[in-house]
Amino acid sequence: xxxxxxxxxxxxxxxxxxxxxxxxxxxxxxxxxxxxxxxxxxxxxxxxxxxxxxxxxxxxxxxxxxxxxxxxxxxxxxxxxxxxxxxxxxxxxxxxxxxxxxxxxxxxxxxxxxxxxxxxxxxxxxxxxxxxxxxxxxxxxxxxxxxxxxxxxxxxxxxxxxxxxxxxxxxxxxxxxxxxxxxxxxxxxxxxxxxxxxxxxxxxxxxxxxxxxxxxxxxxxxxxxxxxxxxxxxxxxxxxxxxxxxxxxxxxxxxxxxxxxxxxxxxxxxxxxxxxxxxxxxxxxxxxxxxxxxxxxxxxxxxxxxxxxxxxxxxxxxxxxxxxxxxxxxxxxxxxxxxxxxxxxxxxxxxx
Numbered sequence: 001x002x003x004x005x006x007x008x009x010x011x012x013x014x015x016x017x018x019x020x021x022x023x024x025x026x027x028x029x030x031x032x033x034x035x036x037x038x039x040x041x042x043x044x045x046x047x048x049x050x051x052x053x054x055x056x057x058x059x060x061x062x063x064x065x066x067x068x069x070x071x072x073x074x075x076x077x078x079x080x081x082x083x084x085x086x087x088x089x090x091x092x093x094x095x096x097x098x099x100x101x102x103x104x105x106x107x108x109x110x111x112x113x114x115x116x117x118x119x120x121x122x123x124x125x126x127x128x129x130x131x132x133x134x135x136x137x138x139x140x141x142x143x144x145x146x147x148x149x150x151x152x153x154x155x156x157x158x159x160x161x162x163x164x165x166x167x168x169x170x171x172x173x174x175x176x177x178x179x180x181x182x183x184x185x186x187x188x189x190x191x192x193x194x195x196x197x198x199x200x201x202x203x204x205x206x207x208x209x210x211x212x213x214x215x216x217x218x219x220x221x222x223x224x225x226x227x228x229x230x231x232x233x234x235x236x237x238x239x240x241x242x243x244x245x246x247x248x249x250x251x252x253x254x255x256x257x258x259x260x261x262x263x264x265x266x267x268x269x270x271x272x273x274x275x276x277x278x279x280x281x282x283x284x285x286x287x288x289x290x291x292x293x294x295x296x297x298x299x300x301x302x303x304x305x306x307x308x309x310x311x312x313x314x315x316x317x318x319x320x321x322x323x324x325x326x327x328x329x330x331x332x333x334x335x336x337x338x339x340x341x342x343x344x345x346x347x348x349x350x351x352x
Contacts, residue, residue, distance in 0.1 A: 006033075
């Protein structure tokens with residue numbers, strides 16, 4: 001392997017593609033771009049000029065067969081209908097995988113990817129960036145330290161820009177290409193993070209998903225899910241493509257027997273805020289507002305993404321797993337499958 005890791009980029013005009021490429025500039029001492037497979041019918045409208053002269057390939061088969069000696073790992077940002085087979089081919093060729101989330105439309109395809117990655121012993125990382133967020137990890141540490149007592153409830157909301165911002169013809173709203181809508185593309189982040197923060201598993205699901213906005217869509221634009229945790233707690237998620245402008249409205253509340261915490265990761269002028277409300281042993285109640293300074297890191301996901309990339313580079317060079325694993329990716333896809341099944345049946349279902 002060369003001194004610098006050599007990376008092939010698959011999927012130039014993916015919605016997060018340019019953000020990924022900008023984030024990768026923060027690890028330029030360890031990694032360099034080596035080849036391109038544009039995908040998206042060859043579209044390169046967002047391709048930076050500094051990458052325009054890189055060797056270019058039309059298909060993953062061509063990339064592996066004719067350019068396999070050029071790269072050590074691959075960033076895969078492709079639609080769900082072609083992403084899984086692409087990952088499997090790359091893993092079978094011994095290439096390390098950096099995968100845009102969620103990577104697949106369902107757990108069956110996620111399982112096929114995971115098996116290929118594990119069988120071929122390549123390093124794996126996915127774009128579930130919240131596992132690397134400082135405040136998310138502080139919440140995880142609070143849980144592990146017993147500061148919440150018994151977890152009673154986790155309440156998650158995420159409303160973002162409506163279908164009209166991209167247009168209903170966009171591939172994200174195409175059932176054949178994407179498989180699902182809001183829950184597959186965005187809710188996946190927090191369905192994964194729920195299990196990471198609480199260190200608990202989802203055992204049952206009730207849900208209603210559908211199209212609630214004014215614009216018809218072939219996939220769901222949002223919904224709500226009730227998630228039963230193995231430890232006895234109850235989690236809820238509500239969100240969708242519902243706002244009439246580009247924005248993210250993300251909030252969590254975790255309630256335990258000993259404290260409750262409101263988390264607002266996107267509060268203006270900050271890098272995220274925790275409002276912590278604890279017990280009142282006698283005269284004074286435990287109250288704290290813990291605030292991070294704004295994150296000025298360029299790219300997709302700020303500091304958290306840089307930490308994610310460094311973890312992947314460490315796994316390649318030293319071995320071991322990243323915080324995101326093939327199994328954690330399969331698990332969140334199982335949760336999404338369960339949400340769709342519960343909504344379709346109108347009944348609570350055991351987690352798949």
